[in-house]
Structures are given as C-alpha cells and as structure tokens.
Amino acid sequence: MKRMWKIFVKGLVVENPLLMLMIGLCSAVAVTSSVSNGIGMGLAMTFVIVFAELVISLFRKIIPSDARIPIFIIVIAAFTTMVDLSMQAYFPALSKSMGVFIPLIVVNCIIMGRVEAFASKEKPLDAVVDALGMGLGYTWVLTGIAAFRELLGNGSLLGARVMPESFQAILFFTLPPGGFMVFALFISFNLWLKKKAVARAGAAAAKEAA
Amino acid sequence: MKKDIMRLGLALALFAAGACVALALVYTVTEPTIAGLEREQLEASLKDLFPGADGFEPITSGLDSGTPAVTFSGSWKASKAGETLGVAVKGAASSYGGDAVMLVGVSSEGRIVGARVMTLVDTPGLGANATNPSYFVDKASKTTFTGQFSGKAVGDAFEVKKDVVAISASTITSKALTSIVKEAGGAGSAWLAANAAGGTR
Numbered sequence: 001m002k003r004m005w006k007i008f009v010k011g012l013v014v015e016n017p018l019l020m021l022m023i024g025l026c027s028a029v030a031v032t033s034s035v036s037n038g039i040g041m042g043l044a045m046t047f048v049i050v051f052a053e054l055v056i057s058l059f060r061k062i063i064p065s066d067a068r069i070p071i072f073i074i075v076i077a078a079f080t081t082m083v084d085l086s087m088q089a090y091f092p093a094l095s096k097s098m099g100v101f102i103p104l105i106v107v108n109c110i111i112m113g114r115v116e117a118f119a120s121k122e123k124p125l126d127a128v129v130d131a132l133g134m135g136l137g138y139t140w141v142l143t144g145i146a147a148f149r150e151l152l153g154n155g156s157l158l159g160a161r162v163m164p165e166s167f168q169a170i171l172f173f174t175l176p177p178g179g180f181m182v183f184a185l186f187i188s189f190n191l192w193l194k195k196k197a198v199a200r201a202g203a204a205a206a207k208e209a210a
Numbered sequence: 211m212k213k214d215i216m217r218l219g220l221a222l223a224l225f226a227a228g229a230c231v232a233l234a235l236v237y238t239v240t241e242p243t244i245a246g247l248e249r250e251q252l253e254a255s256l257k258d259l260f261p262g263a264d265g266f267e268p269i270t271s272g273l274d275s276g277t278p279a280v281t282f283s284g285s286w287k288a289s290k291a292g293e294t295l296g297v298a299v300k301g302a303a304s305s306y307g308g309d310a311v312m313l314v315g316v317s318s319e320g321r322i323v324g325a326r327v328m329t330l331v332d333t334p335g336l337g338a339n340a341t342n343p344s345y346f347v348d349k350a351s352k353t354t355f356t357g358q359f360s361g362k363a364v365g366d367a368f369e370v371k372k373d374v375v376a377i378s379a380s381t382i383t384s385k386a387l388t389s390i391v392k393e394a395g396g397a398g399s400a401w402l403a404a405n406a407a408g409g410t411r
Binding site: 033059062063064066067070071074075077078081082085086088089090092096097099100171174175 | 214217218221222225226229232233236237239240241243244247251307308329331333336379
C-alpha cells in the first residue's frame with residue numbers, strides 16, 4: 001500500500017510532468033486561458049493516460065520491443081479519438097473551445113513518456129496508479145494556471161464574473177506571454193513545495209535513525 | 211530476419227484491429243448524438259434569425275460564394291405561408307484561431323436581418339468577444355459585434371474600422387467575420403432577386 005502511495009504521489013509534486021519533468025508543455029500553455037478548458041483538458045488527458053498505461057502494461061509481454069513505438073501510438077490514438085468523440089457528443093461547448101488540442105493528446109509527450117518509461121515495464125495496477133498520479137499532477141497545474149490567467153486576464157472564473165465592475169482586465173495574462181510568466185511562477189512554487197517535502201522526509205529519516 | 215518482420219507486422223496488425231473495433235463501437239454510440247446536436251443548433255439559429263418563418267427549405271443551387279476567401283457550406287430559404295422572407299447562408303472564412311463559421315440572414319428587402327457565430331476558436335478576452343453577449347462595440351446602444359450587422363443594407367461597404375466597428379485588438383477576427391457577412395449578404399440578395407422575385411412585396 002505504501003509503495004502504491006509513493007508511485008501515486010510522485011506525479012503530483014516531486015516528478016510533476018509539467019513542472020519538474022517539463023514535458024507536454026505546449027498544450028498546457030495553449031489551453032489554460034480559461035478554467036473550464038484547463039479542467040477539461042486535464043481530465044481528458046488523465047482518461048487517456050490511465051487507459052493507455054493499463055492496456056500497454058497488460059500486453060507488455062507480447063509487445064515486440066522493435067515495434068513498440070507504433071503500437072503505443074495506436075493504443076494512445078484510439079483512446080484519444082474515443083475521448084474526442086464522446087466530448088463532441090456530450091460536452092459540445094467544451095469540445096468546441098478546445099479545438100485541435102484534444103486530438104493533439106495523441107502526441108502529448110507525457111503519455112508517450114510514461115508508457116515507455118513505466119507502463120511497458122511494470123504491473124498493470126502500478127501502471128494505473130502511476131497514470132492517475134501523472135494525470136492529476138497535470139490537471140492541478142493546468143487548473144491552477146488557468147484560474148490565475150482567467151481571473152486576472154478576464155476578471156472571471158469558470159465563465160462567471162467574480163471581479164468587481166471597476167476591475168480592468170489585464171489582457172496580458174490571456175495572451176501567450178502571460179501564459180509563460182504564470183507558468184514560470186508555478187515552476188518556482190513547485191520547487192518550493194518540493195524542497196519542503198524533501199526537508200520533511202529528511203527530518204523524518206533523521207528522527208528514525210536517532 | 212524475414213520471420214522477424216512477419217512477427218512485428220502481425221503484432222502491429224493485431225493492435226490496429228483491436229483499436230479499430232473499439233473505435234467503431236464508440237463511433238456508433240456517439241454519432242447520432244453528434245449529428246443531432248448539429249442539426250438542433252442549426253435549427254435554433256435559423257429560427258432565431260427569422261422568428262416569423264414557418265418553414266426552412268435548403269437551397270441546392272445558384273447560391274455560391276464569389277470569393278475564394280469565403281466558402282458557403284449551406285443555405286436555406288425562410289418562408290411564411292408560401293411567401294419568401296429571405297435566405298440564411300452558412301459561410302466560413304479563415305480567422306485568427308482557425309475557420310470561423312457564421313450563419314447570416316438576408317431579407318428580401320436586401321438587408322442583413324442578423325448574423326450569428328456558429329464556430330469560432332479564439333482568444334478569450336480578445337477575438338472571442340465576438341460571441342460574448344456582454345461585449346459591446348457601442349456601449350450606449352448595447353450593440354454587440356455581430357449585432358451591428360442587423361439592419362445593414364447588403365450594398366454597404368462592410369469595411370472594418372469604417373462602417374463596421376472592430377473588436378479591440380482583434381482585427382483579424384473582425385475582418386474574417388465581416389467578410390463572411392458581406393459575401394453572404396451579396397450572394398443571398400442576388401439569389402433572392404433571381405429566384406424569389408414576385409413572391410415578395
């Protein structure tokens with residue numbers, strides 16, 4: 001159980017795909033101009049990574065290593081298309097505002113990276129836990145960045161106006177440069193979190209030794 | 211070596227076949243809903259443009275865009291008790307974040323009755339203000355960007371920053387949307403003059 005928790009929790013801070021591993025960045029900066037997009041993208045990507053890691057981990061023994069990359073892509077693309085179709089059918093507004101970024105989950109390097117580095121070697125249960133951690137790590141960062149940008153750049157949260165009428169929206173945060181700046185702030189925030197986590201782990205280890 | 215290629219190909223084919231079966235299932239389940247949603251959205255927009263109309267009939271020929279920048283993907287004749295009220299044209303043009311699609315209503319009197327944005331992928335706070343009901347190009351009269359087209363004569367210039375107010379900091383979006391309205395208005399009224407003359411007063 002403790003081992004599972006460790007696998008899960010590493011995706012949130014210590015090995016956060018966006019803030020520590022720094023992969024899958026372009027879609028992350030592109031869709032985070034509104035909170036609903038951030039949550040939608042995060043959940044869509046979590047769904048794809050969980051099922052892709054599960055399937056690949058289940059079949060890891062019969063996937064020939066020479067043909068593994070095309071097989072990974074087939075599996076990931078199939079799940080991405082499923083998400084895309086379901087969103088078009090049941091969440092048409094969200095699907096419209098995300099545009100091309102849902103189909104582009106296929107080439108999201110977080111999924112490709114975790115499938116190659118983790119799911120193709122580990123047991124199915126571990127792979128699902130890893131995928132959940134990575135997916136949630138991705139989702140919280142997207143939602144956080146999006147909340148920051150939507151609040152300051154548009155004066156609203158989830159489309160509802162929260163800032164007073166007199167608040168002049170700072171367009172900079174909606175535009176790409178603002179996205180990069182907020183992203184950088186999140187990286188430093190995450191580094192601080194990681195430092196605290198490491199210090200706590202160190203203190204606990206020292207206590208046990210003493 | 212030869213055997214190896216066979217084995218790899220077979221594994222790949224197996225996974226591809228599995229993926230195809232799964233996708234076919236999802237497609238069959240979602241396809242009717244997606245098509246239904248599109249039809250609903252279209253019907254609602256048509257009704258919105260011509261609230262008085264009791265029937266919409268697809269126009270199959272004679273209504274085409276005169277410029278390669280704007281493409282028409284459909285047009286409908288709105289009628290009430292056999293009398294033609296006008297036409298609605300669905301047109302698309304390349305905008306800031308991809309193709310923008312609009313539905314433009316043209317009355318038999320040669321005026322734009324209204325313009326609705328169907329699809330627009332754009333930056334919130336900038337180009338996306340084209341569909342924001344509380345973004346006004348004229349604050350005093352509460353006119354939205356698309357609202358300013360209502361009542362314009364199809365023969366007008368339709369020039370952004372002259373007779374069309376642009377969305378601030380979104381000239382590309384403003385120009386793309388305006389070009390759709392202009393083209394749809396021109397082609398729509400030409401079709402009405404050629405095909406529905408006499409049926410209207």
